Amino acid sequence: MLAKRIIPCLDIKNGRTVKGVNFVALKDAGDPVELAAKYAENGADELVFLDISATEERRKTLADLVLRVAENVTIPFTVGGGISAVQDVEILLQCGADKISINSAAVKNPNLITELSQQFGSQCVVVAVDARQMDGRWKVHLVGGKVPTQLDLFDWAKEVEQRGAGELLFTSMDHDGTKDGFANEALAILSDSLSIPIIASGGAGKIEHFTDAFIKGKADAALAASVFHFNEIELKTLKKELQQQGIPVRI
Amino acid sequence: MKIAIIDYGAGNIQSIKFAIKRLGYEAILTKNIETIRGADKVIFPGVGEASSAMMKLIDSGLHTLIPSLTQPVLGICLGMQLMCKFSEEGKTQGLGIFEVDVVRFPGTLKVPQIGWNTINQLQTPLFSEIAENEYMYLVHSFYAALCPSTIATVTYGFPYSAALQVDNFYGVQFHPEKSSDAGIQLLSNFLKL
Numbered sequence: 001m002l003a004k005r006i007i008p009c010l011d012i013k014n015g016r017t018v019k020g021v022n023f024v025a026l027k028d029a030g031d032p033v034e035l036a037a038k039y040a041e042n043g044a045d046e047l048v049f050l051d052i053s054a055t056e057e058r059r060k061t062l063a064d065l066v067l068r069v070a071e072n073v074t075i076p077f078t079v080g081g082g083i084s085a086v087q088d089v090e091i092l093l094q095c096g097a098d099k100i101s102i103n104s105a106a107v108k109n110p111n112l113i114t115e116l117s118q119q120f121g122s123q124c125v126v127v128a129v130d131a132r133q134m135d136g137r138w139k140v141h142l143v144g145g146k147v148p149t150q151l152d153l154f155d156w157a158k159e160v161e162q163r164g165a166g167e168l169l170f171t172s173m174d175h176d177g178t179k180d181g182f183a184n185e186a187l188a189i190l191s192d193s194l195s196i197p198i199i200a201s202g203g204a205g206k207i208e209h210f211t212d213a214f215i216k217g218k219a220d221a222a223l224a225a226s227v228f229h230f231n232e233i234e235l236k237t238l239k240k241e242l243q244q245q246g247i248p249v250r251i
Numbered sequence: 252m253k254i255a256i257i258d259y260g261a262g263n264i265q266s267i268k269f270a271i272k273r274l275g276y277e278a279i280l281t282k283n284i285e286t287i288r289g290a291d292k293v294i295f296p297g298v299g300e301a302s303s304a305m306m307k308l309i310d311s312g313l314h315t316l317i318p319s320l321t322q323p324v325l326g327i328c329l330g331m332q333l334m335c336k337f338s339e340e341g342k343t344q345g346l347g348i349f350e351v352d353v354v355r356f357p358g359t360l361k362v363p364q365i366g367w368n369t370i371n372q373l374q375t376p377l378f379s380e381i382a383e384n385e386y387m388y389l390v391h392s393f394y395a396a397l398c399p400s401t402i403a404t405v406t407y408g409f410p411y412s413a414a415l416q417v418d419n420f421y422g423v424q425f426h427p428e429k430s431s432d433a434g435i436q437l438l439s440n441f442l443k444l
Contacts, residue, residue, distance in 0.1 A: 002407055040431065075431055097263075098266075166363050196362070
């Protein structure tokens, strides 16, 4: 039986792990390769590396990091952050990334999704969407959630799927950093209306939040960062608990 | 031991190379016909779209080489699919090693299937020391049905082939190089064939 996935997310800046709370206020949380290997050993199903550096050497630094992760970790991983061209993706995949994630660049140039899925296959194209509720409607936000758009989350999600994305990673800006649980209602709508896997992100604080994301939110995978980085939730304990709740997980 | 990983420009081969290195061997990435023919073990990877990958094989003459190999050959993911008779993806002929067609998952399922799924009915020494119901990592939209060459099954909506074998040719739908310890065990088993 296909297992529900638990995905620790590592925010990377200049080759180091950091974690923002509400996308600001960064704290150093260690060496990404070491952390990745530790997560893989403890039962993480996948990893996401989100590069938030803005230096000119970022591409090279990121490619080096991807190569080191591929060498040391035997579970799949996704790389995202600042990817806006086919060449960026080619380099990352060649260095050993399994998937890439695009966000703002996809909204600015939706054709990028089409191009990437045609050239590299849907299976490696994750489209990340940050959204928040404004006057009762979910609106897509850009640049790490800072810039609002008029784009409706559910319309955009449908387009993303039609253009060939293999997965949708949905972060609720309303929930991110709150540790109050995932946006389960919106997740369930996405899961029911799309036929690609949905990754839930934003709001994990307790084990039951993951249970809710899988049962109420019907998510295929759940992503979190700080609860894992700061050992608030231990991966092995989380998976055992999910198993007891009847959720299929890899143990 | 000479291990060749066929490099025809389709997919993530770096991880396979690293996985082999973890087992203490150095694999060569190559599309050179003589190098591949002279290898003790051949790994045929692949990620991406079937018809364009098949075109790349034809362009480099690998489409006639691969079926003629006599040493153990392991196709991984798209590599396995291309070793089948025909793929619905881009409607392309395959290498015809496995007598089965590759077809798309029905629309009632989430496609691609992405994630860890359990493998069953494990046969042949390729699965030595790998337990029934072991999890392997899969990511694919097309599948090979159960057939006489099936040596492992996996269920997504219904059971289908997780692995195939005919003579010296093996194919796995999952990614052993991404399947943690169990996947490394499978690669180690393959190198011992």
